[in-house]
Amino acid sequence: MNFTEILCFIVLFLVLPILISGFIRNLKARLQNRIGSPLLQPLYNLYKLLQKSETISQDASPLFRIVPALNFSIMLILAVLVPWLPFHFSLPGSEIFLVLYLFAAMRFFSIIAALDTGSPFSAFGASREATLSALTEPAIILSLVALGIAYRTSDLNEIFSFSQSHGLMQVSIWLLSGAGLFLASLVELSRMPIDDPTTHLELTMVHEAMVIENSGPNLALIELAYNLRLVVYYGLSAQCFMHALAVLFTIDHATYVLLSILAIFILAFLTAAIESFAVKLAWRNNPEFIAYALTMSLLASLAAIFQSAFASLSLGNLGAFL
Amino acid sequence: MTPLEFLSIAAAVFAILMCGTGLLRFNLFLYSLQTFSIALATIAQSQQAKEPELYFVAIAIIVVKALAVPYFLSWISNRIDARSDPGILIPIPITMHAAIVLLGISYPLAKSLPHILWLSDSTVGATVAISLLFTGTLFMLTRRNALSQIIGFLTLENGIYLVAVTCTRGMPFIFEMGSLLDVLVAVMIAGLFVFRIKKSFEHIDVTQLDGLKES
């Protein structure tokens, strides 16, 4: 990795989280024929929140204030470990299970922080988060494992480097994994159709209900971590789609980088469109939506196994398989 | 992997996704996509096998099965106010995962098929064809709405067609057209039946049709 790439990474790392969430907000407004807030509104919000003083519940334990900082730092580490942009730090530890359990750690702490204040709203937010994440976890792991099987490694950096390409089967693995990740990330990020981030109704929310007791700089950290999580998830699925593209066409690196960023914006656009045109699911129907994410990842792993089967066919050990 | 196989895998995926929702209109949309990819697969096959009349078959499939039939069925579902299917036996998401397992199983099955015309690269096609048969049957098994039964049947029919396209070099043109016409007529008649059932029973729940055996 050369200096320009590191510079690009840092710039995108700083700019994209704000820009993407601003973009989604603005686009949603435009789809409703409103002018909408400026693209940098999330930044202004963060600035405002950082200036504010903070009110916390008298029932809260010290954990309550440590968790936002802790979660944000986990998120920073994750953003470096996960290859969500087409630049690769060859850092150790960028490993499927480690990365996913770091995400799980964030969830663990945010659930605990939500329950810390003893607020009934954050309580059911936490309960929902726990339920949904348990259902989504298999989908996320399996879509990454499918890629892992295809490349025979659990190292994400290796998976997302362009080591091999095997034609259309590879394309389908990438596409299905990308789709699985994207659908699962909609659940993970509590967006439509699971959770409506724009609604004012505290009763229907997941993420917003969990952080209902947080305020000021504390909330700013949570928002920032959320925005970062959003781009990391979207970036990862965008990378999946881009790899599918790269199997089909030869693209030079600069174009590839631009296209990757474009892909993230396209996913953001998709989110905005879903949030404008989709109807929020009833709570009991959420598993049906998550089932789609799981289906995509299962199909991806099936495709990966098929591909291995073909690879082994070409190696001549067909007998071992049949 | 050839484009034919890629497209047929897409068809299998759409068929499996179809199992995951009870919303009839979404089912029909996915069915339409599935048929569309099968039609494209036919075109790919026609190029590969140099059989130009398959072009016409593909176009006919698109017009009849991918557009007309779904449109007709969605019109009926609007008319009789049937929008979703609650499912029966097992929860709808599980049906979808079962369909994936069946897709996995169809691979060894396809390999063990006595090959009429053994092309090493059409194993995937045969796998998909078998999985479409499975998926269609599973769909019919686990749904209670009469319209879903028709959709399941059509999926099954797609599977049979795909066997014909991938495992043989396609049936004679006239048979294709004939069977296509049959499907169209069958759907029309089934649609009319659904109307009648709705009129005489006030519902189109096939699980409750066992009440008929009394008379």
Place this chain on the structure above:
Amino acid sequence: MIPVYKKLAINELANTIRADLEIEGNRVGLVTSIDGNQLITLMLNTRSGNTVLYQAELASDSYTSLTTTIPQLHWHERAIHDLFGLIPLGHPRLKPAIINESCETIFAPLRETAKPISDKLLATRDFEYLHISGEPIFELPVGPVHAGIIEPGHFMLSCLGEDVLNLEVRLGYLHRGIEKRITEIPWRKARFVAEAAASDTACANALAHALAIESLLAVEPSFRSQGLRTLALEIERLAMHIGDIAGMAYDLGYLVIAANFSRLRGTALRLAELLSGSRFLRGYICPGGVVHDPDRLLSEIQRTTKNLRENLKPALDFFISNPAVYERLRNTGKLSSSLASEFGMVGVVARACNIAYDCRQSFAQGSYPKNHPTIALQQEGDALARTLVRIAEINSSLDLIDTILSDLPSGTIGSNLPVDLPANAIGIGIVEAFRGELIHLVITDKAGSIKRYAIKDPSFNNWTGLAIAMRNNVIADFPICNKSFALSYSGHDL
């Protein structure tokens, strides 16, 4: 209209009401008191359009609760308790309804001042929830101030996980003393107070007030003004229903449709502005007629209606033909037909439960006798049924507006009213507001001034329905249930 007036002994009252309710088409309109010395009960017959007013004198501050045998009176009795300090003995849910419990003692604003409140009434007014026992139950307080721009009301949901087992509605934050105020001002000014009872129902309230006063004075407004009044009422219904659908779409997360309907509500409100000069039709209807003839603007109104209809149709189709909307609303907030009639639901809620009651037919006035719309009925009683009823009513209102506009009788718009109200008279105005049956009851004293002015908003009946419909739904369905009932807080609290 003038009700038939009957005097009863207090111990006969319950039996009489029950006997009356046995008869097809009879329902209880309103139970209240005049000055704390008696109970009056307004019975309505929805078939013949006749009304009966029973009056039963009270010997003391307490009486045997009617609720124990007639469940639908529980809210009325709570209101009487708040307003007059009368105690219904044996009432299963005696707690503040109209005046919030933060007024720690009963001050009974409508009570005859001469009569003091006995000491035992000065008990605490704590709002006792129905506590559900069991380890896993947790309670979720919501409100009174909500995150959206809505009126204050507090809800207590007792939940098991996501499932709501019980909903307690706690209102009374908006009590403004409207009923009291009307008796204190000259009757000619009263219409401004009356229509402020619920501002989104301003037109219906003004009309009910006008009808009540006119029935006292035995004045018949001109045909043209009757047509204009019906027009105004239908425009209000149209605008508010569109607004409710927009709210529903918003709660469903269907943002594009929500934005679209919100815009169309603006168009409907523009119709109101063209007709009356006020977007919410305030100050338009007065006893004796209407205040302003939109003669030149009628063609403009016609054009806007046509425009609105054209825009509305695709939006409505888009909304309701979406199977996801359909599925989301179906079986959400289900209210059984039997419970709905036992608790005396009115309006959209009742019609969604297959109860064919529409004041536009039962108590037709204005242009309704000539061309009343068919009653939009649904069977299921869920949020979907209520939405479908609203949509049917939007369409019928549009038709009605067109019909009225096409042959509006010519003539004057107002008539001269006598200076004084008759003494010891009773007048009622019953109007189908967009939420349902709205009743204004005027009783004058022997000097001919208003002694008691009672308003019964449709929400008054329907709040109970919301609490029942929420049972066994999930928490996340509460906003949708609430929106499908679309109840008024201020109309209830008065």
Place this chain on the structure above:
Amino acid sequence: MHFSAPYPIYFGVAPLSLFLDPLAAIFVLLLLTVTMASAIFAPSYLRHLTGKINQSYFWINMILFIVGMLMVLLSANAVTFLVFWEIMSLSSAALVASDFSSHKAHKATIIYLGATRIATSLLAIGFLWYYSIFSSWNFVDWKLNSESLPAAILVALGLCIKAGIWPFHIWLPYAHPQAPAPVSALMSGVMIKVAIYAAIRLFVLPGSGSEELAYLFIALGMISALWGIVFALIQTDLKRLLAYSSVENIGLILASVGICLWAQKTGMKEIALISFVAALFHSINHGIFKSLLFLSTGAIDSAMHSREMKNLGGLSKKMPWTSFAFLVGAASACALPPLSGFASKWLIYQGFFTIPCQWHGKAMIGISLVSIGLLAFLGGLALACFTKAFAISFLGRPRSAAINHAKEASPSMLIAQLSLTLITVLMGLLSPQIISFFSLVYQSILVPEEAAISGFAKFVGPSLPLLPLAIVLTLLTCIIYYSVLFRKRKQLKLSMTWECGYGGLEPTMQATAGSFSHSIATIFAPILHYSTRFQISGKDRRHFPEQIQVETEISSLLESSIYSPIINSVRLLSGHFSKLQAGSIHLYLLYVFITLIALLTLGAKS
């Protein structure tokens, strides 16, 4: 490191024979660590049980129990094993019964005794069978081949009962909560691992592997894991929750053992190594963090005299150190990096993941894919389970008045907990080193190819940079906390939790244990038999219910539809048998006579 010391003491057929190899040494180390912690913990813990249990009775049984376990781990032949196994089982049963007054303890002891009886008899039959095949009591002589497979399966079932594997786990959630906390820690932390140790010694160490046993272990293990965590999730008693969570973890360990057996059979050296280390490491980890959690629960119990979550809440302010220890234990149970639970769970994942990557074995690929998905799901459920356990007990507002009088546990109890906490953290941070040490153990016993070992070491090191990760994480957190939050501490306002303007929320207005897990429980309603029971009373129930009582019920499908019918029929049968025992001498003489004739005829035949 081999050490063998046969003694000329005979148990009828075989000498008392002990030996210590690295494998046994690791388990002995676990035993000693947990024993140490429990011993430090016990004296002040027992103070709150004064009057309920007899101290000398407790200590005698405790020592017997520990010695029993130690000797089981050290025994070199089957007879020694069985003798000390019995001592271990019976003394632990006596410990479960230590609270004489409690009816629950009686029931738990009976169930536990029944389970251990069956386990011992299965083991005894299996061992005899083994002996008849190999004509030796020594474990080293026992091979795993097609001939000895039935015996192996019998032994495996016996061990599964002891380990609390589905469907034999029934005794575990009764016995563990009833025992005093130090004993639960030993039982859950070590005793059930002894069964795993025996499984490893008997089935893995022969080195030949077995597919049948592997499939049995994987199936039972994964089912136990799912079953255990689902049941753990809906418990409201902390100790029962922990007991069920042990079922989950032991299931994962067994599944790993299964993978190891499969890999040995099919010659996948690397996978065998990974899953062996995974099983071993997770046994040790689980031993430590589960003991820690049990001890912390014991500390709560001694402070509050209750383990029901409905009485707890807000304890973190009263018992900060205990709550810290519990938090670390819970995080480790959720396998959060960089704690020890993660490292071993990671290896379990890798065991499954490597199978499709190596592209070997048709059915196993499917199984491993499903298992990975299931593991992820289990991870999510464990997260829900332990966030619930920690947050409902320690966070929020007090749910009962007793909490206001709660005090931090005594120093000795804290030392016990915190030392285990420290071990958990250290084992996580040093996991690459520990893992390579464990792989050496495997090497020293089984001598696999060098290539597998070196490949494995290369693969673990960079993939698990937990120590640098922890350091970076801590630094980052401190920097962010200091720069964003700490600076503003002067502006910090304390206020009530948002209470809708009502002035103080009631204790019921916060998450309850039952509500938190309700959504997931309804998903699993079919296997949990989860149902909600309403009792509505009042004069006019239709319109104005006056009292609503809600209870959720779970009854395990296994208990209701398999075990109780069996127990009932046994009871019925034993009723019939009791008629045989009429008390008449003549009747007994008749039995003797019949037996004599029967034996003579049998003897004549052979």
